[in-house]
Amino acid sequence: MITLTEVSKQFGDVVAVDNVDLSIDTGQIHGVLGRSGAGKSTLLRTVNLLERPDSGRVSVGGTELTTLDRDALRRERSRIGMVFQHFRLLSNRTVAANIGLPLKLHGMDRTKRRIRVAELLDLVGLPDKAQSYPAQLSGGQRQRVAIARALAPGPEVLLSDEATSALDPQTTTEILDLLAGLRTELGLTILLITHELDVVTRICDSASIMANGAITESGSVSSLLASPDSQLGAQAFRLPELSLGGTDPTLEITFSGSAVGDPVLAQLVRKFGWEPSITDASVHTTTEGTVGRLRLRLPAGTATDDATAWLSAQGYGVRLS
Numbered sequence: 453m454i455t456l457t458e459v460s461k462q463f464g465d466v467v468a469v470d471n472v473d474l475s476i477d478t479g480q481i482h483g484v485l486g487r488s489g490a491g492k493s494t495l496l497r498t499v500n501l502l503e504r505p506d507s508g509r510v511s512v513g514g515t516e517l518t519t520l521d522r523d524a525l526r527r528e529r530s531r532i533g534m535v536f537q538h539f540r541l542l543s544n545r546t547v548a549a550n551i552g553l554p555l556k557l558h559g560m561d562r563t564k565r566r567i568r569v570a571e572l573l574d575l576v577g578l579p580d581k582a583q584s585y586p587a588q589l590s591g592g593q594r595q596r597v598a599i600a601r602a603l604a605p606g607p608e609v610l611l612s613d614e615a616t617s618a619l620d621p622q623t624t625t626e627i628l629d630l631l632a633g634l635r636t637e638l639g640l641t642i643l644l645i646t647h648e649l650d651v652v653t654r655i656c657d658s659a660s661i662m663a664n665g666a667i668t669e670s671g672s673v674s675s676l677l678a679s680p681d682s683q684l685g686a687q688a689f690r691l692p693e694l695s696l697g698g699t700d701p702t703l704e705i706t707f708s709g710s711a712v713g714d715p716v717l718a719q720l721v722r723k724f725g726w727e728p729s730i731t732d733a734s735v736h737t738t739t740e741g742t743v744g745r746l747r748l749r750l751p752a753g754t755a756t757d758d759a760t761a762w763l764s765a766q767g768y769g770v771r772l773s
């Protein structure tokens with residue numbers, strides 16, 4: 453649905469987006485994770501050409517936007533909704549007027565608009581707020597209004613620019629669940645940028661890590677988490693540095709899929725005579741299932757070759773240090 457090919461964008465000396473390739477299938481939620489200044493916002497804005505790339509191609513729903521004239525681009529943009537961190541609602545207009553504005557601009561008459569706005573308010577869980585003003589709403593409710601406004605023209609793609617960054621954790625969860633529900637209900641393709649790992653692990657099917665304008669890693673969230681060497685996995689399973697001293701070997705075992713329920717520790721003890729201590733363990737539930745990582749400390753001198761080969765053969769990710 454969304455394909456970026458060799459997209460670059462520079463501001464003066466700053467290379468904000470550096471030769472990025474990215475492909476997102478219809479109905480997928482893709483998250484771009486990165487630190488401040490990584491280029492996420494600029495990348496997102498190239499998708500609807502709010503930021504025109506210096507080079508490269510942007511294609512949405514099979515239409516290459518980079519070649520379109522102004523009128524054709526305006527039509528194509530109605531297929532792409534966008535939500536922002538600070539909502540960007542008009543404070544002197546009611547909720548209904550905010551949501552109805554894009555419809556008005558598209559020439560929809562008043563009666564049809566009223567019906568469509570009511571549908572959209574139902575969709576985002578605010579059926580009784582049509583006549584409220586933004587200042588009378590909580591942050592989460594304002595973001596719901598902004599989402600309804602973005603969805604008003606019936607887009608196939610939704611771009612989310614840090615949509616939950618200004619919200620508290622509970623409200624963040626509610627908005628993320630709303631986005632995931634909208635994807636299912638409307639078949640939306642969602643591209644979101646965030647600096648919060650939890651946003652990616654909670655609702656994204658696939659993710660990219662961005663640093664210095666470039667994508668350094670990309671793939672399905674569960675496969676990235678399941679890879680012992682991925683950056684996403686390293687962030688998600690950021691295990692505390694041990695201060696146990698000594699040079700005892702440490703083993704990280706990453707498990708996913710059917711391996712989640714297996715009695716791996718018992719098998720290591722029984723088959724290989726290991727006497728491991730558990731020093732850390734955590735799990736993440738992704739849209740494709742659970743992925744976990746377990747860290748064990750082994751007594752110095754423990755033979756590890758056979759056991760690590762066995763673990764790998766069973767499908768566990770293994771890293772020994």
Ligand SMILES: Nc1ncnc2c1ncn2[C@@H]1O[C@H](COP(=O)(O)OP(=O)(O)OP(=O)(O)O)[C@@H](O)[C@H]1O
Nearest residue numbers: 463466467468486487488489490491492493494495
């Ligand atoms: N309009 C602009 N003019 C000049 N420099 C810009 C402009 N927009 C972005 N930049 C620069 O490009 C780089 C990437 O910025 P961008 O906002 O895309 O990063 P980001 O990852 O979204 O960061 P943040 O999370 O802080 O918003 C930064 O160095 C930024 O200062």
